[in-house]
Amino acid sequence: MLNPAFLELKHLHKQYGNREVLRGVDFSIPAGSCYALVGPNGAGKSTTVRAIQGLTPLDGGEIRMDGQALSTLGAAGRARIGVVPQMDNLDPDFTVEENLWTYGRYFRLPKTRICQRSAELLDFMALSGYARQPISALSGGMQRRLTIARALINAPQLLLLDEPTTGLDPQARHLIWQRLRDLRRQGTTLLLTTHYMDEAERLADQVGIIDQGHILAQDTPRGLIESHIPGEVLELRRLDGSTPDPENWHQQQVALSERVGDTLICYGQNLQQVLAHFVHNPDYRWLQRPASLEDVFLRLTGRNLREDEH
Numbered sequence: 526m527l528n529p530a531f532l533e534l535k536h537l538h539k540q541y542g543n544r545e546v547l548r549g550v551d552f553s554i555p556a557g558s559c560y561a562l563v564g565p566n567g568a569g570k571s572t573t574v575r576a577i578q579g580l581t582p583l584d585g586g587e588i589r590m591d592g593q594a595l596s597t598l599g600a601a602g603r604a605r606i607g608v609v610p611q612m613d614n615l616d617p618d619f620t621v622e623e624n625l626w627t628y629g630r631y632f633r634l635p636k637t638r639i640c641q642r643s644a645e646l647l648d649f650m651a652l653s654g655y656a657r658q659p660i661s662a663l664s665g666g667m668q669r670r671l672t673i674a675r676a677l678i679n680a681p682q683l684l685l686l687d688e689p690t691t692g693l694d695p696q697a698r699h700l701i702w703q704r705l706r707d708l709r710r711q712g713t714t715l716l717l718t719t720h721y722m723d724e725a726e727r728l729a730d731q732v733g734i735i736d737q738g739h740i741l742a743q744d745t746p747r748g749l750i751e752s753h754i755p756g757e758v759l760e761l762r763r764l765d766g767s768t769p770d771p772e773n774w775h776q777q778q779v780a781l782s783e784r785v786g787d788t789l790i791c792y793g794q795n796l797q798q799v800l801a802h803f804v805h806n807p808d809y810r811w812l813q814r815p816a817s818l819e820d821v822f823l824r825l826t827g828r829n830l831r832e833d834e835h
């Protein structure tokens with residue numbers, strides 16, 4: 526049984542000039558769970574996160590936290606929300622621990638509490654030993670971890686993360702995923718945006734796919750895959766660069782297929798028999814894999830590049 530909603534977004538609308546960037550965004554996040562918002566560039570993810578922070582005034586809709594309108598909660602409400610912005614904005618003139626202190630003081634925490642929390646968080650984020658280092662001494666992954674530690678100084682109940690692992694190497698991403706799962710287990714409610722479908726699949730209880738300011742579908746990662754794509758995928762290419770032609774084999778086992786450049790992508794339930802046509806044919810290259818959230822994402826949002834939004 527799901528916990529009651531900690532965060533509820535009801536019919537959010539936002540317009541810049543005559544352009545509607547949020548067109549009735551609705552979702553809710555049960556307390557202590559993780560929701561991932563995924564969407565192409567310009568879909569409205571950051572605008573949604575900024576609206577929750579109170580940075581982007583809305584033209585319509587309501588945000589409720591713990592049953593109350595966020596707009597009525599003021600500074601006390603904001604203090605219950607931690608934010609990890611898309612770009613790290615650590616203060617380069619301060620050391621690691623001074624960056625944590627600045628936030629602790631902002632939230633008017635007593636000195637002893639800041640000391641205790643800083644030590645805990647540096648340990649939690651694998652940064653112990655770097656307390657006195659300048660920001661310039663930290664790698665990109667360490668800066669990201671410090672930004673997350675800073676967002677946690679006040680032990681927020683809701684943590685907003687805008688693309689938390691963009692640009693990080695696999696080791697750094699895995700550590701951050703582990704820590705986000707730890708936080709969720711400790712009861713923190715998480716909302717993250719990401720372009721990495723594997724990240725959403727690994728972390729989120731619920732995933733919302735947003736495009737052009739509208740949630741196209743939302744469910745568990747498994748639920749999204751099961752309701753939109755047959756379970757197996759076969760990607761076929763010919764070595765001469767021509768796209769493989771679906772022949773008779775295509776009709777029998779393939780529920781759905783699409784041509785993407787030089788590749789024929791087949792979706793079905795039992796593609797082993799289809800593969801048998803090609804497995805010993807030196808003219809073909811093939812990849813057989815289970816259907817993923819990325820397949821669902823591309824089916825729902827299309828394969829066209831989104832370059833006009835910024």
Ligand SMILES: Nc1ncnc2c1ncn2[C@@H]1O[C@H](COP(=O)(O)OP(=O)(O)OP(=O)(O)O)[C@@H](O)[C@H]1O
Pocket residue numbers: 541546564565566567568569570571572573834835
């Ligand atoms: N201050 C602003 N003034 C005008 N338009 C804006 C402003 N902020 C955002 N937009 C537009 O609103 C739309 C949604 O932007 P948003 O940053 O929310 O998208 P996003 O899904 O976070 O994209 P990305 O994945 O590229 O970060 C985009 O078309 C963007 O250009």
